[in-house]
Amino acid sequence: MTRPQTPHAPSDAPQTGVTVKTRLKTQRPAMYKVLLLNDDFTPMEFVVDILMGIFGKSEPEATDVMLHVHRKGVGLCGVFSFEVAETKMTQVLQAAKVAQHPLKCVMEKE
Ligand code: TYC
Numbered sequence: 165m166t167r168p169q170t171p172h173a174p175s176d177a178p179q180t181g182v183t184v185k186t187r188l189k190t191q192r193p194a195m196y197k198v199l200l201l202n203d204d205f206t207p208m209e210f211v212v213d214i215l216m217g218i219f220g221k222s223e224p225e226a227t228d229v230m231l232h233v234h235r236k237g238v239g240l241c242g243v244f245s246f247e248v249a250e251t252k253m254t255q256v257l258q259a260a261k262v263a264q265h266p267l268k269c270v271m272e273k274e
Contacts, residue, residue, distance in 0.1 A: 195274045196249035198241040200233045200256070206265040208234065214267070215241060218255050243274060 215226035
C-alpha cells in the first residue's frame with residue numbers, strides 16, 4: 165500500500181509561517197553595576213561595614229570606595245549578574261533601614 169502524498173507547494177508560491185532566526189553568536193549574560201549614593205547623614209563607618217560585609221571588600225578597599233562616594237556623590241561597589249546585584253542592593257537597603265540611615269543604593273545595567 166502506498167500512502168497518499170501531501171502535495172508540495174510550488175516553489176513560486178508565497179511563503180507563510182514563522183521564521184526562526186538562528187543565532188550564530190552566544191550571548192553573554194547582562195551584568196549590572198551596584199552603586200552607592202552619598203548622603204549627609206549615614207556614618208562613614210557604617211558604609212565601610214556595608215562594603216566589607218556585603219561586597220567582601222577589605223577595610224582599606226572599603227574605605228577607598230566610601231571616600232570616593234563621599235567626595236564624588238556615587239561610587240561602584242561591584243558588577244554582578246542581575247540576581248546577585250539585586251540581592252546585594254536589597255541587603256544594603258534593608259541594613260540601612262534597620263539602622264535608620266538614609267543610605268541609598270541602586271543598580272544599573274552595564
Ligand atoms: N557623606 C557621609 C558623611 O559625611 C558618608 C557617606 C559616604 C555616606 C558614602 C553615604 O554612600 C555613602 N557621614
